[in-house]
Amino acid sequence: MTESTQEELAALTAAARDLLEDHCTPERLAASEGRTDLALWALLAEAGFTHVGIAEDAGGSGGGIVEAAALLGVAGEHAAPVPLAESTLLAGWLLALAGLPQPDGLATTGEGEVSARPVDGGYRLQGTVRRVPAARDAELVVVLARVDGDGAARLVVAAVPVAGTSLVEGHNVAGEQRDDVLLDLVVPDVVEVRAGTADELRLRGALSRSVLIAGALDRVLRLTVRYAGERRQFGRPLSAFQAVQQQVALLAAEAAAAHAAADGAVEQCARDGFATPASAFAVAAAKVRTAQAASTAAAIAHQVHGALGMTREHSLRFSTTRLWAWRSEWGSEAQWSQQLGRTAVAAGADGVWPLLVGA
Amino acid sequence: MTTVVEVPTTPAGVEAEVLRLRAEVRDFLREEQAAGRFTPRCDAWLAGWDESFSRRLAARGWLGMTLPAEYGGHGRSTLERYAVTEELLASGAPVAAHWFADRQIGPSLLRYGTEAQRRRYLPAIVRGECFFGIGMSEPDSGSDLASVRTRGTRTEGGWLVDGTKVWTSGAHHAHAFFVLARTAPLEEGGSRHAGLSQFVVPLDSPGVTIRPIELLTGEHHFNEVVLEGVFVPDDMVLGEIGDGWHQVTSELAFERSGPERFLSTYPLLAALVGALAERTDSDGQRDLGALLARLWTLRQRSLRIAASLAGGVAQEVPAALVKDLGTRFEVEVVEAARLLLDVEPDPGSATTLSRLLAEAVLHAPGFTIRGGTSEILRGLVARGVGVR
Numbered sequence: 001m002t003e004s005t006q007e008e009l010a011a012l013t014a015a016a017r018d019l020l021e022d023h024c025t026p027e028r029l030a031a032s033e034g035r036t037d038l039a040l041w042a043l044l045a046e047a048g049f050t051h052v053g054i055a056e057d058a059g060g061s062g063g064g065i066v067e068a069a070a071l072l073g074v075a076g077e078h079a080a081p082v083p084l085a086e087s088t089l090l091a092g093w094l095l096a097l098a099g100l101p102q103p104d105g106l107a108t109t110g111e112g113e114v115s116a117r118p119v120d121g122g123y124r125l126q127g128t129v130r131r132v133p134a135a136r137d138a139e140l141v142v143v144l145a146r147v148d149g150d151g152a153a154r155l156v157v158a159a160v161p162v163a164g165t166s167l168v169e170g171h172n173v174a175g176e177q178r179d180d181v182l183l184d185l186v187v188p189d190v191v192e193v194r195a196g197t198a199d200e201l202r203l204r205g206a207l208s209r210s211v212l213i214a215g216a217l218d219r220v221l222r223l224t225v226r227y228a229g230e231r232r233q234f235g236r237p238l239s240a241f242q243a244v245q246q247q248v249a250l251l252a253a254e255a256a257a258a259h260a261a262a263d264g265a266v267e268q269c270a271r272d273g274f275a276t277p278a279s280a281f282a283v284a285a286a287k288v289r290t291a292q293a294a295s296t297a298a299a300i301a302h303q304v305h306g307a308l309g310m311t312r313e314h315s316l317r318f319s320t321t322r323l324w325a326w327r328s329e330w331g332s333e334a335q336w337s338q339q340l341g342r343t344a345v346a347a348g349a350d351g352v353w354p355l356l357v358g359a
Numbered sequence: 360m361t362t363v364v365e366v367p368t369t370p371a372g373v374e375a376e377v378l379r380l381r382a383e384v385r386d387f388l389r390e391e392q393a394a395g396r397f398t399p400r401c402d403a404w405l406a407g408w409d410e411s412f413s414r415r416l417a418a419r420g421w422l423g424m425t426l427p428a429e430y431g432g433h434g435r436s437t438l439e440r441y442a443v444t445e446e447l448l449a450s451g452a453p454v455a456a457h458w459f460a461d462r463q464i465g466p467s468l469l470r471y472g473t474e475a476q477r478r479r480y481l482p483a484i485v486r487g488e489c490f491f492g493i494g495m496s497e498p499d500s501g502s503d504l505a506s507v508r509t510r511g512t513r514t515e516g517g518w519l520v521d522g523t524k525v526w527t528s529g530a531h532h533a534h535a536f537f538v539l540a541r542t543a544p545l546e547e548g549g550s551r552h553a554g555l556s557q558f559v560v561p562l563d564s565p566g567v568t569i570r571p572i573e574l575l576t577g578e579h580h581f582n583e584v585v586l587e588g589v590f591v592p593d594d595m596v597l598g599e600i601g602d603g604w605h606q607v608t609s610e611l612a613f614e615r616s617g618p619e620r621f622l623s624t625y626p627l628l629a630a631l632v633g634a635l636a637e638r639t640d641s642d643g644q645r646d647l648g649a650l651l652a653r654l655w656t657l658r659q660r661s662l663r664i665a666a667s668l669a670g671g672v673a674q675e676v677p678a679a680l681v682k683d684l685g686t687r688f689e690v691e692v693v694e695a696a697r698l699l700l701d702v703e704p705d706p707g708s709a710t711t712l713s714r715l716l717a718e719a720v721l722h723a724p725g726f727t728i729r730g731g732t733s734e735i736l737r738g739l740v741a742r743g744v745g746v747r
């Protein structure tokens with residue numbers, strides 16, 4: 001993994017921001033409601049953004065999870081209707097891990113229960129990958145499957161053409177496609193991967209949502225501060241009312257907390273990989289905290305915007321509906337809190353502190 | 360504090376008649392659902408517009424229940440009406456069409472309307488044939504309601520009304536609405552609340568234009584209603600010219616204290632209980648219990664206010680309290696369901712829980728805004744307890 005300097009990272013996010021600012025206008029977001037913005041995707045691919053975080057010799061653009069997370073933060077901020085988390089940190093990573101090529105089209109993935117059984121001509125895959133982003137537009141669903149055999153179960157990766165699956169279409173509350181992908185087919189080949197891959201995929205999924213949330217909160221805060229300054233009632237801007245000031249201050253605190261949590265987890269995983277207890281702890285903590293921030297911040301933003309923010313016309317919703325969706329994806333904060341609590345209890349009174357400080 | 364929370368108490372209605380009525384409503388709702396005539400949903404009192412459902416309720420005598428018989432009403436007690444409305448809300452039934460008419464327009468007409476106005480509208484409201492909207496808010500007047508710019512100008516035999524109302528729920532279906540307008544200019548140093556009046560305006564009047572404003576979900580519930588030189592004859596003035604603020608304020612007490620201020624997400628709460636019942640462990644029961652304690656308490660409070668409203672006691676501050684506590688509760692139900700069930704909300708889902716959750720998540724921000732924001736309500740309460 002090559003490490004970028006701060007300047008390189010800033011250049012990456014600035015370039016992504018330039019592109020997304022032009023293409024994630026409220027009009028464009030409204031027009032691509034319920035769909036993937038494939039035109040935007042083509043531009044991102046051309047600029048080399050779709051495979052950030054994947055080594056160049058694996059068909060990526062280089063960089064590691066720090067770079068991928070920086071890019072995702074910008075995507076979250078702009079509510080970009082494209083499956084960048086999937087193409088970089090998730091499906092893209094799985095393909096690279098398995099030594100499989102990145103497709104020209106979209107690769108996506110999700111959580112699921114899939115079994116692989118050796119049969120004539122390859123492996124029979126059976127099961128469901130749930131709530132998969134952009135499955136309808138994707139070329140490949142990258143599937144992590146269990147091969148039950150005589151000994152311990154083995155994990156394999158299969159790159160499955162979407163055309164060979166059936167989809168149960170669904171959406172999250174932001175109108176982003178989340179389809180269930182039903183698998184019952186034979187693929188010629190699968191690639192065995194290390195045992196911890198399923199855990200890592202789940203951690204990466206949670207981390208991706210934390211980073212997206214932190215990015216989205218920047219926009220929510222910006223819109224809310226602006227609106228509070230512009231909207232007048234009782235002869236004064238809303239920002240002149242202490243009750244409003246206090247709420248906006250809480251919103252700012254939530255946005256800051258979400259960034260601290262997401263950035264901290266990214267750093268931790270970049271340093272130690274995902275397999276250490278400290279990394280699992282950091283990702284869980286970040287998912288819990290960013291999900292809490294998403295709830296509180298979205299509620300405040302809407303409260304300050306009054307009825308106007310409840311309309312389809314107002315662009316606040318592009319971010320708040322995504323916050324409501326992403327906080328529940330790849331495990332809600334309840335699931336991750338439970339996991340944190342369980343880890344702490346298992347570590348015992350003297351074991352918690354080392355977990356918290358990662359040493 | 361006692362000055363705020365003390366309201367004349369009426370024992371929660373346990374009379375035989377209320378019990379009988381409740382059972383009747385439950386049977387009816389079971390039949391309706393079994394026949395596939397409605398699917399329970401969250402926030403159905405805003406989102407569930409079904410005129411034929413309203414008329415079936417009317418046929419049972421469940422609209423305009425407390426209105427006197429001389430206007431077609433059923434002369435029932437407030438507690439009887441309360442029992443019927445809370446049963447309807449708890450079942451997520453589509454009650455939006457008649458909601459405003461039944462809740463506040465009827466009582467307002469009875470209190471402030473002329474005999475002719477009562478005869479014209481009350482029997483139709485009771486039959487479920489006349490639906491109303493509320494024209495208070497404007498683009499520049501939300502919380503600061505007294506700043507409305509819609510103007511009534513004196514003309515031969517009545518008033519010419521000009522202005523723009525927004526967020527007018529149901530205006531695209533309703534027959535008429537109450538318009539709050541300024542009929543006398545603000546006087547330097549005078550009360551901002553003086554010079555306001557209410558008009559009854561049929562929505563098909565010449566000069567009225569209704570445009571949809573879509574909710575963030577894409578649903579069409581509220582509207583922009585533009586009034587351009589709309590002629591309102593003198594006999595369609597509601598109450599007294601210049602007394603609009605006082606009238607609107609008393610309307611708001613009806614608007615803020617009812618069971619719809621804490622039951623908007625009840626269908627989700629019921630589904631949550633159902634889901635927890637299927638679990639083999641006791642996870643979630645403690646959180647559920649805490650929610651139920653709050654709900655039970657809210658209902659006690661709201662019932663007592665209903666009883667004293669019927670007795671003509673001003674209830675502005677207690678109603679504000681109920682709405683603030685109640686709408687916060689509604690939002691907490693959403694959070695609890697989301698966290699206890701690990702269900703991802705999907706508005707189009709065939710899974711009831713996922714759909715109900717999506718409806719609740721997407722409608723929840725409006726709970727603490729509509730009918731007066733939480734901040735404004737707390738200001739009222741603060742003044743009530745004497746800290747402002």
Ligand SMILES: Cc1cc2nc3c(=O)[nH]c(=O)nc-3n(C[C@H](O)[C@H](O)[C@H](O)COP(=O)(O)OP(=O)(O)OC[C@H]3O[C@@H](n4cnc5c(N)ncnc54)[C@H](O)[C@@H]3O)c2cc1C
Nearest residue numbers: 241303306307493495496501502526528725729730732734
């Ligand atoms: C779903 C829905 C249905 C509605 N239906 C109707 C309807 O049928 N008829 C109708 O007339 N209206 C309707 N409304 C409008 C509703 O009454 C207004 O939205 C509400 O009064 C708030 O006004 P606003 O939206 O302009 O917010 P604003 O008044 O602009 O307030 C924005 C924010 O600033 C805060 N704020 C404002 N002033 C102060 C202050 N002095 N101190 C502290 N904080 C302050 C508010 O609390 C809020 O958080 C509806 C609204 C919704 C959401």
